Amino acid sequence: MLPEKDGDARLLALTNAEVRLMMEKLIKAWFNSMSVAGFSRDFRRALVRGETAALNVAMQNIAEEIFCFFDVKGREPERFYCGFTLGLLVDMKESHCLKSSRESALGRYDVMLIPRHRGDPGVVIEFKSLNADEGETGLEETAAALARSRRGTMRPS
Numbered sequence: 001m002l003p004e005k006d007g008d009a010r011l012l013a014l015t016n017a018e019v020r021l022m023m024e025k026l027i028k029a030w031f032n033s034m035s036v037a038g039f040s041r042d043f044r045r046a047l048v049r050g051e052t053a054a055l056n057v058a059m060q061n062i063a064e065e066i067f068c069f070f071d072v073k074g075r076e077p078e079r080f081y082c083g084f085t086l087g088l089l090v091d092m093k094e095s096h097c098l099k100s101s102r103e104s105a106l107g108r109y110d111v112m113l114i115p116r117h118r119g120d121p122g123v124v125i126e127f128k129s130l131n132a133d134e135g136e137t138g139l140e141e142t143a144a145a146l147a148r149s150r151r152g153t154m155r156p157s
Helices: 017-032 034-049 052-066 077-092 135-148
Strands: 096-100 111-115 123-125
Touching: 034 052, 034 077, 077 096, 077 111
Parallel strands: none
Antiparallel strands: 096 111, 111 123
């Protein structure tokens, strides 16, 4: 059933047996893949605790389980990762204010988690795409630039 704007519901019909079979397999795979929910929980936990190694493992597990080459290809793969990360974090709205791609102090961040309670950790995420030849040097330059910048204090709105 699909709700309409006026509150009425409509029945969704599948066009043929092949589509029905594909949808059944897809939905079963979603429900059988409870490990993905665990990966996203691990990602959020590692993020707010500042556990970089655990965060990398969680993101790697999610990427291997879900992502496809075609998801991230193109000139701006950062947009895909930004949107995906927002999806992982959206259920943290009770404890944090979630913001995306806004100006802050010296630049634009990709994702910001602002704690609603004083003393809770906040997080700023900046995605960068590096060419293969940039390697560790590109990561170090990005980290140094972030360390040099002074972000303004943000409060949840």
